[in-house]
Amino acid sequence: MKVTESSSNYENLEEMSVLDILSNMNKEDQTVPLAVGKIVPQISAFVEAIVPRMAKGGRLFYIGAGTSGRLGILDASECPPTYGVPHDLVIGLIAGGDHAIRKAVENAEDDPNQAWSDIQEYGFNANDTVIGIAASGTTPYVIGGVRKARHEGLLTGAITCNPNSPLSKEVDFPLEAVVGPEFVTGSTRMKAGTAQKLVLNMISTSVMIKLGRVKGNKMVDMQLSNAKLVERGTRMIMEATNLPEGEAKKLLLEKGSVRAATDYFQSKN
Incomplete structure (x- = not known):
């Protein structure tokens, strides 16, 4: 049984008051930063490997399906306005293409070859980094993408919420934020999604700081878009x-x- 699919610590949710539902969700959410905190050394090592590659012209690709793919796209899309970097420096790709950002595309995540095809539309170079995002750690789209990227000599990492997952075995830097069962059993848009968002924040922010895109504590290259x-x-x-x-x-x-x-x-x- 995957940790992300294990039964909720709470029963009979429909019988709870709204206050109890919210209080118990909040109680569970408080465990997420603690789980992420346990893997800060692994995140640090990964960032240390990413920065010199990007300084030499490498880019950062996020690949994922469903919630995980949307989180990658969110993080990638916020880098240009925040740090003034080109739109093709950090690239988020989702199984099923841009249509899947708003509506699920049936079976899109089951093709192990599609992610690499999606990456190739942008070309790739030896300094690129590919990060697979999958709460379960079993998504074929993500596993196939990082496997091929690693075979081609790209740096690879993964953000997952299950220990010792198939995805983790395919990358150079597995980042496993194990947050335990979800409040609603299997709903990984909740704690797992929050953990993935935190890790993505940490990676992109620290990379941009080390690439010189922050001065003091200020976003000195931000776009003046409003x-x-x-x-x-x-x-x-x-x-x-x-x-x-x-x-x-x-x-x-x-x-x-x-x-x-x-x-x-x-x-x-």
């Missing part, structure tokens, strides 16, 4: 330069990023 981000960038420049708000905002909009604006200011002063 008024809130322009306001945030203006505050950053004000803090770094002591310019009044109007001048800081003008400089930001002229130069296009916090980094470019502060570098320009420092070069002139």
